[in-house]
Amino acid sequence: MVALIELLSNSLIAALLISIAIGIIGSIMLINRYNYLAASIAHGSYGGVGIALFFSLPLLLSTTLFALFLALLLAYLSYKEPKRLDILISVIWAMGMSIGIILSDLTPGYHSDLLAYLFGNILLVPNDDLYFMGIVDCIVLLFVWQNFHYLIAIAYDKEFAITRNLPVKMMHTLILVFIALTIVMSIRSFGLILVIALFSIPPFIAEKITKNAQSMMLAAAVIAFFLIVAGLFLAYFLNISATAAIILLASAIFLLFFKGLKSTTSP
Amino acid sequence: MQLAIEVKHLFFAYEKEYVLEDISATIKDREYIAIIGPNGGGKSTFVKLLLGLLTPTKGTITIYGTPPSKGRELIGYLPQNIHFNLDIPLQAREVILHGRLSAKKRTFDRDDLQMLEHIAQQLHITHLLNKKIGELSGGERQRVLLARALATKPKILILDEPTAAVDFKTQKEIYQLLQELDLTKIVVSHDVNILLQGVDRVFYINRKLYIHNNINLPITPQEGHFCEMEIFEKLGSENGCTH
Ligand SMILES: Nc1ncnc2c1ncn2[C@@H]1O[C@H](COP(=O)(O)OP(=O)(O)OP(=O)(O)O)[C@@H](O)[C@H]1O
Numbered sequence: 450m451v452a453l454i455e456l457l458s459n460s461l462i463a464a465l466l467i468s469i470a471i472g473i474i475g476s477i478m479l480i481n482r483y484n485y486l487a488a489s490i491a492h493g494s495y496g497g498v499g500i501a502l503f504f505s506l507p508l509l510l511s512t513t514l515f516a517l518f519l520a521l522l523l524a525y526l527s528y529k530e531p532k533r534l535d536i537l538i539s540v541i542w543a544m545g546m547s548i549g550i551i552l553s554d555l556t557p558g559y560h561s562d563l564l565a566y567l568f569g570n571i572l573l574v575p576n577d578d579l580y581f582m583g584i585v586d587c588i589v590l591l592f593v594w595q596n597f598h599y600l601i602a603i604a605y606d607k608e609f610a611i612t613r614n615l616p617v618k619m620m621h622t623l624i625l626v627f628i629a630l631t632i633v634m635s636i637r638s639f640g641l642i643l644v645i646a647l648f649s650i651p652p653f654i655a656e657k658i659t660k661n662a663q664s665m666m667l668a669a670a671v672i673a674f675f676l677i678v679a680g681l682f683l684a685y686f687l688n689i690s691a692t693a694a695i696i697l698l699a700s701a702i703f704l705l706f707f708k709g710l711k712s713t714t715s716p
Numbered sequence: 717m718q719l720a721i722e723v724k725h726l727f728f729a730y731e732k733e734y735v736l737e738d739i740s741a742t743i744k745d746r747e748y749i750a751i752i753g754p755n756g757g758g759k760s761t762f763v764k765l766l767l768g769l770l771t772p773t774k775g776t777i778t779i780y781g782t783p784p785s786k787g788r789e790l791i792g793y794l795p796q797n798i799h800f801n802l803d804i805p806l807q808a809r810e811v812i813l814h815g816r817l818s819a820k821k822r823t824f825d826r827d828d829l830q831m832l833e834h835i836a837q838q839l840h841i842t843h844l845l846n847k848k849i850g851e852l853s854g855g856e857r858q859r860v861l862l863a864r865a866l867a868t869k870p871k872i873l874i875l876d877e878p879t880a881a882v883d884f885k886t887q888k889e890i891y892q893l894l895q896e897l898d899l900t901k902i903v904v905s906h907d908v909n910i911l912l913q914g915v916d917r918v919f920y921i922n923r924k925l926y927i928h929n930n931i932n933l934p935i936t937p938q939e940g941h942f943c944e945m946e947i948f949e950k951l952g953s954e955n956g957c958t959h
C-alpha cells in the first residue's frame with residue numbers, strides 16, 4: 450500500500466490540486482451557467498497544441514496562451530454580441546479544434562496528440578505540471594477570497610450588480626481567464642473528457658446539498674477528490690484505465706444522485 | 717428645493733418605435749411619486765432608464781445632478797421581474813447583505829450585520845433569513861429583495877410593482893413602511909390603493925407622461941379607472957394635470 454501511494458504520489462497531489470480548482474472554479478462556473486463557455490475554451494484550446502507542434506514551442510506555454518486568448522475573446526464577445534453569444538461559442542469551439550488538427554497534420558512526424566489531449570495521462574504527472582497547478586490554485590484562491598461577495602452577487606443577479614456599480618465586466622473577464630487557466634493546467638494530466646466531467650459533476654451535486662456558496666465549494670472539492678482517488682485505486686486493482694474508471698464512477702454517482710433528487714422533489 | 721431627478725425631453729426606443737416619447741419631469745427631494753399606466757405603457761422602461769440600465773435614445777436624465785451611471789448608487793431598486801438563478805445555494809441573509817456592496821466595498825462589517833437585523837425586523841422577515849433564496853415563495857422573495865433595496869441606504873427608493881405578488885396583509889405593511897420612510901420614493905403600481913397612501917403626485921405613463929399634480933383633488937380609486945388613458949387625461953385636464 451505504501452509502495453502504491455508512492456507510485457501514485459504525483460497523481461494524488463495532482464488530484465488534490467485539481468480538486469481545489471474544481472471546488473472553486475467549477476462552482477463559479479455552475480452558478481454562472483458558464484459550463485458551455487468553459488467547454489468551448491477547453492476544446493478550442495487544442496489550437497494551442499497545434500501551434501506548439503507546428504512552431505516547436507513549449508506545449509504548456511502555447512496552450513496556456515491560446516486558452517487565455519480564447520477566454521478574452523469570449524469575454525469581449527459577450528459584451529459586444531450578447532444575443533449571438535451561443536453561436537459564437539460554438540464557432541470558437543470548432544475553430545480552435547480545427548486549427549489544432551490542421552497544424553498537427555502539417556507538422557511532419559507521428560502525432561498521437563489528439564488522443565493525449567482527450568484522455569491525458571493521469572499516472573504520469575510531471576513535476577512541472579504540479580508546480581503550475583499549485584501556482585494557479587494559489588492565484589485562484591486569492592482572487593476568490595478577495596472578491597467572494599462580488600462574485601456571488603453578480604452570479605445570481607447581474608442587473609442588481611450593475612445598478613450598484615459593482616465591477617461586473619472585470620469579474621466576468623477574470624472568471625473566464627481563471628476558467629481557461631484551470632482547464633489548461635488540468636488537461637495534460639487528466640484529459641479533456643475527464644476535465645469536463647470533473648468540473649461539472651461534483652459542483653452540480655454540491656449545489657443541491659449545500660446552503661451557501663462557501664460550503665458548495667468545499668463540498669465540490671471533497672467530492673472531486675474522493676472520485677479521483679477512488680478511481681485511481683479502482684483502476685490499479687482492476688487493471689483498467691484510470692480516466693475511464695473515474696468518469697464511470699462520477700457518472701454512476703451523478704445518476705444515483707439525480708434519481709434521488711427526482712424522487713424527493715416529485716410528489 | 718433640491719432636485720432628486722430631472723428628466724429632459726427623454727425619448728426611448730428598443731427597436732424602431734418609441735416606447736417613451738418626449739418625457740420631461742422633475743422629482744423633488746423626498747417626494748413620493750406613484751407611477752401608473754396600462755401594461756406595456758413604458759413604466760418599467762422609464763425606471764430602467766433612471767437606473768442607467770437602458771440608455772436614452774434622445775434626451776437627458778440626471779440623478780441629484782449626476783448621470784444615472786453614477787447617480788444610481790443613490791437608488792435602491794426593486795425590479796418587477798426577477799430573472800435570476802434560483803438554484804444557487806444562497807441564503808436570504810446574504811442576498812440582503814449584498815445591498816451593502818459597492819464599487820469600493822467588497823466585504824461586510826459589524827454595522828452591516830446590525831443593519832441586516834434591523835431591516836429584517838422592519839419587514840417581518842427575520843424567520844426567512846436562513847432560508848435558501850430558491851426555497852422562498854414569490855411574495856417572500858419580493859420582501860427579501862425589498863430588504864436588499866433598503867440595505868443600500870438609498871436616497872431614492874424605486875419599486876417596480878412591489879405589491880404584485882404579496883398578500884393583502886403584506887401589501888398594507890409595505891404601504892405603511894413606505895409612508896414611514898423619509899426618502900424620495902417612486903412606486904410603480906397597478907394597485908389603485910397606492911393613491912390613498914399619501915403620494916404627492918401621480919405619473920401616468922403611456923408612451924407619453926401625464927402628471928397629476930394635485931392628489932387632493934377629487935380623484936379617488938372608486939371613480940378612477942386610471943388605467944384607461946382617456947379617463948385619466950380627462951381628469952387630468954380638468955384637475956390640473958400637465959403633460
Ligand atoms: N427588452 C425589450 N425589448 C424590446 N421591447 C421591449 C423590451 N422590454 C419592453 N419592451 C416593450 O416596451 C414597451 C414598454 O414595456 P414596459 O415593460 O416598460 O411596460 P410597463 O408599463 O412596465 O408594463 P407592465 O405594466 O406590464 O409592467 C412594451 O411595448 C414592451 O413590449
Ligand SMILES: [Mg+2]
Pocket residue numbers: 759760761796876
Ligand atoms: Mg412593468
